Amino acid sequence: MSTLTLPRALHTGPHSGTGTAAAARRRTTRRLGPGRPIRGSAAIGLLTLLVVWSVGSLTGFIDTRTLSAPWTVVTTAGDLIADGRLQTNLAVSAQRAFLGLLIGIAVGTALALVSGLSRIGEAFIDGPVQVKRAIPSLALLPLLILWLGIGEPMKVVTITLGVAVPVYIHTHNGLRTIDARYVELAETVGLSRWGFVTRVILPGALPGFLLGLRFAVTAAWLSLVVVEQINGTAGIGYMMELARTYGQTEIIVVGLVLYGVLGYGSDAVVRLVQRRALSWRRTLAD
Amino acid sequence: MAAHPGGLTVVAGAVADAVDTVTTDLTSTIDDAPAAVVVQDLVRTYGVPTKTDGETPVLLGVDLTIRQGEFVAILGRSGSGKSTLLRALAGLDHDVSGSGTVVVPERVSVVFQDSRLLPWARVLDNVTLGLRHADDLGRERLAEVGLAGRERAWPTELSGGEQQRVSLARSLVREPQLLLADEPFGALDALTRIRMHTLLRELCARHRPAVLLVTHDVDEAITLADRVVVLDSGRISLHLPVDLEGTRSAADPGFAALRARLLDALGVPPTEGTE
Numbered sequence: 001m002s003t004l005t006l007p008r009a010l011h012t013g014p015h016s017g018t019g020t021a022a023a024a025r026r027r028t029t030r031r032l033g034p035g036r037p038i039r040g041s042a043a044i045g046l047l048t049l050l051v052v053w054s055v056g057s058l059t060g061f062i063d064t065r066t067l068s069a070p071w072t073v074v075t076t077a078g079d080l081i082a083d084g085r086l087q088t089n090l091a092v093s094a095q096r097a098f099l100g101l102l103i104g105i106a107v108g109t110a111l112a113l114v115s116g117l118s119r120i121g122e123a124f125i126d127g128p129v130q131v132k133r134a135i136p137s138l139a140l141l142p143l144l145i146l147w148l149g150i151g152e153p154m155k156v157v158t159i160t161l162g163v164a165v166p167v168y169i170h171t172h173n174g175l176r177t178i179d180a181r182y183v184e185l186a187e188t189v190g191l192s193r194w195g196f197v198t199r200v201i202l203p204g205a206l207p208g209f210l211l212g213l214r215f216a217v218t219a220a221w222l223s224l225v226v227v228e229q230i231n232g233t234a235g236i237g238y239m240m241e242l243a244r245t246y247g248q249t250e251i252i253v254v255g256l257v258l259y260g261v262l263g264y265g266s267d268a269v270v271r272l273v274q275r276r277a278l279s280w281r282r283t284l285a286d
Numbered sequence: 287m288a289a290h291p292g293g294l295t296v297v298a299g300a301v302a303d304a305v306d307t308v309t310t311d312l313t314s315t316i317d318d319a320p321a322a323v324v325v326q327d328l329v330r331t332y333g334v335p336t337k338t339d340g341e342t343p344v345l346l347g348v349d350l351t352i353r354q355g356e357f358v359a360i361l362g363r364s365g366s367g368k369s370t371l372l373r374a375l376a377g378l379d380h381d382v383s384g385s386g387t388v389v390v391p392e393r394v395s396v397v398f399q400d401s402r403l404l405p406w407a408r409v410l411d412n413v414t415l416g417l418r419h420a421d422d423l424g425r426e427r428l429a430e431v432g433l434a435g436r437e438r439a440w441p442t443e444l445s446g447g448e449q450q451r452v453s454l455a456r457s458l459v460r461e462p463q464l465l466l467a468d469e470p471f472g473a474l475d476a477l478t479r480i481r482m483h484t485l486l487r488e489l490c491a492r493h494r495p496a497v498l499l500v501t502h503d504v505d506e507a508i509t510l511a512d513r514v515v516v517l518d519s520g521r522i523s524l525h526l527p528v529d530l531e532g533t534r535s536a537a538d539p540g541f542a543a544l545r546a547r548l549l550d551a552l553g554v555p556p557t558e559g560t561e
Contacts, residue, residue, distance in 0.1 A: 181402055188376055188396040189416040189460070199415060203406040280406045280440045 068250035073257065076250040085239065090258065092234040093224060096152070097262075100159025101220045107160065108167025108216070109209065115168075116175030117201065129168050137162045137223055141230070155227040162223040166215035174208015175201060207281065210274045217270055221263045321389075322464055322496035323352040323375065328386035330370050330379070344370045345384065346520035354463070355494040359501055359511035361548060366517045368500045372396075372468050375498065390464055391496075395457035397467040401449035403441035403456075410437035413456045420459060427455040430492075431485060447478035451485070458493060465495040469502065483509055504548050508541055509534050516551040524551040 038044070050070065056062035057069035064072070080086035111129065114121035137158055148154035178201065186196045228237020236255050243251035330345040344367040352358050362368040373379045374388055376396045403412045413424040428434060431451040441449055450470060457465060470486075471479045487510060490497055501507050507514045508528055516524035526547060530540050546556065 181398070181400070182404060184378055185398075185402045185404075186416075187378060188394075189456070191416045195416055199407070200404065203404070206406070278406075280442065 065247070065249065068253055072250045073253045076248075077254045077257075080251070080254060086254075086258075089234055089236050089239045093228065093236045094262075096155050096227075096235065097159060097220045097224045100156045100223065101163050101216065103156070104160040104163025104216060104220070105167050105213065108164035108212065109171055111164070112168045112171035112175060112205075112209075116172050116205070117197070126172070129165065132161070133165050133169065138226060141226070145230070150231045155224075158227050159220050159223040162219040163216040166219055167209070167212040170212030170215065171205055171209040174205035174211075177208070178204035207278055210270065210277065214267055214270050214274075217266045218263055221259060221266070225259060319353040319355055321351045322354045322356070322391050323350070323498070324387065324389040325350040325371070325375070326387040328371070328374060328384065328388065330367070330374060330382050330384035330386075332382050343384070344382075344520055345374075347386070348517070348520070348522055350515065350522065352464070352496045352498060354496055357490060357497040357499070357510060357512045359499045359507035359514045360517055361501060361504060361507050361514060361552060362517035363552060364502070367520045368517050369468055371517065372466050372498060372500050375464070376466050391462075393460055393462045394464045394466060395460050395462035395495075397450075397453055397457050397465065397470040399469045399472050401441070401446075401453040403449055403452055405441050407441075408437065409433070409439050409441065409444070409452055412441065412452060413459055415456065417459065424455070424459050427459045428452070430458070430489065431455045447474055447482065450474060450482065454486070454489065458489060461493070462495045465490075465497045467497065467499045469500055471506065472502075479506070486510060504545055504552070505536055507548070508544050509536075514544075514548060516548065518551070518553075524548070526551075 053062070053067075054070050057064070057067075062069075068076070077086065111125050115125040115129075116122070140161065141158065144154050144158055148157060182200050182204065183196075186200050191199065224235075225237055228235040229241045232238030232241065236258055240252050240255035243249075243255070326349055328345050328348040329343050331343040344365075348367075348371060350358075350371075360368045360371065370379070370382070374382075374384075375390055376394060377390075378396075403409075404415065407415070410421065410424050410428065413428060414420040417424075425434070425437060428437060431454050433448060433451055433455070436444070436448070441452070444452065450473075453470075471482050474482060483506065497511075499507070499510060508530075511528055514524075514526045514528060515522055516526070524547075526544065528534075528544060530538060530544075534541060536542070536545075549556065
């Protein structure tokens with residue numbers, strides 16, 4: 001009877017005898033969080049996938065006409081680099097993506113600032129952008145092709161549209177969710193309009209902007225894939241499209257891996273920028 | 287000061303003129319120092335005021351004068367309008383309607399209940415926010431609140447008490463003629479609060495701003511203030527000068543007498559065993 005009324009800590013002690021370990025374990029509360037992170041967890045899934053692919057190819061479980069073996073992909077990539085095809089196509093793709101990304105970020109940020117800082121701006125800008133957000137870039141393609149032809153401008157504009165929307169949405173959201181208490185503070189310390197924008201608004205919206213940037217970078221590569229398979233004459237998408245007509249799965253896979261590396265790599269770069277720029281923030285993720 | 291809603295006269299930086307006309311009927315409680323703050327017949331209502339029994343005004347004609355260098359504490363139950371009064375003096379009442387006269391000095395600083403530091407700015411940048419070429423002064427004030435060497439820290443790296451000290455440094459770096467404090471120690475633990483009381487008294491003794499401290503802590507009001515004002519349903523119900531000699535201690539019978547009067551004015555029945 002008396003043990004029931006004892007505080008919890010008093011139960012565990014050297015005198016409890018054999019049951020100590022078990023008793024102690026029972027006393028710890030159940031862990032509900034995911035626990036400590038596993039080292040190199042990002043690589044585990046990828047490696048498993050690679051092993052399954054290799055074993056499948058070796059045993060003939062995966063038909064090489066359906067999917068080339070990993071080593072074929074590597075040697076094909078080597079060949080493509082040797083005759084310069086990979087570099088030329090990559091350069092063209094990278095230029096398109098970069099240009100679209102740059103213009104898209106500028107447009108998205110500018111729109112978000114105008115719409116976030118003035119009610120009139122919001123009235124004019126927010127509605128159309130929200131509607132554009134609901135229309136996939138792919139659905140706009142027929143119209144863009146009619147307007148801009150099938151050349152480079154159409155491709156860059158499509159990427160720009162895909163990039164501007166997430167940058168706008170997240171930057172605008174970042175602006176609007178800046179705590180009203182900071183606005184009040186800015187008023188009491190007598191900040192000028194310019195000081196308010198540079199000291200409170202921009203740094204406050206930075207987390208939102210960077211999140212938007214992560215989506216934007218992915219969106220840029222996504223749009224790129226689509227536009228490059230339409231009447232391209234160069235680019236990774238064109239290279240893959242050409243390979244499709246000849247049934248060269250190994251080249252298609254090289255293109256896919258390249259897209260993956262580029263997309264993941266640029267996301268990693270943005271994440272790095274994010275961590276540097278937001279070092280003041282202590283979140284659970286970091 | 288920021289734009290005020292219609293129906294309210296706000297005169298900033300014209301203290302001397304305005305005061306001449308009103309000094310006669312002021313109930314001065316300390317010396318003959320000129321007034322820093324004059325509030326006359328202040329009425330405040332949130333939302334749209336209606337003539338019929340819709341909205342009850344939060345403030346129903348408040349008159350208050352604070353002399354230069356005087357420390358006034360406002361006590362009141364929740365909803366008594368003490369924060370509304372402070373916000374009226376700070377010029378932070380954009381969406382309220384009302385009437386009355388508010389005269390405040392040119393330089394007004396506000397200390398909020400939360401330290402309200404910009405999390406993305408380092409400590410020194412928070413202190414000098416909105417000022418130019420004030421880094422040296424900022425460092426000096428930080429040293430004064432005992433945070434020398436923490437200039438480059440992020441606000442999130444500081445404890446609650448340290449954050450509130452940064453916010454004190456931020457308000458003092460502007461050399462305010464009026465310091466408005468809205469329950470500045472309400473979120474701190476009891477021990478930190480005692481240390482902050484000592485710090486605030488020292489700082490006020492050195493910089494001599496007029497102070498309006500909003501609090502719900504009777505002991506805090508008696509410990510810090512020259513005069514305690516009780517606000518009850520939108521009106522000032524009691525002006526009580528604190529005339530205690532030397533260091534104020536809750537064990538002092540004078541202290542206890544003041545506390546009893548204030549608690550009575552706040553409608554708290556005396557507890558058995560005390561007094």
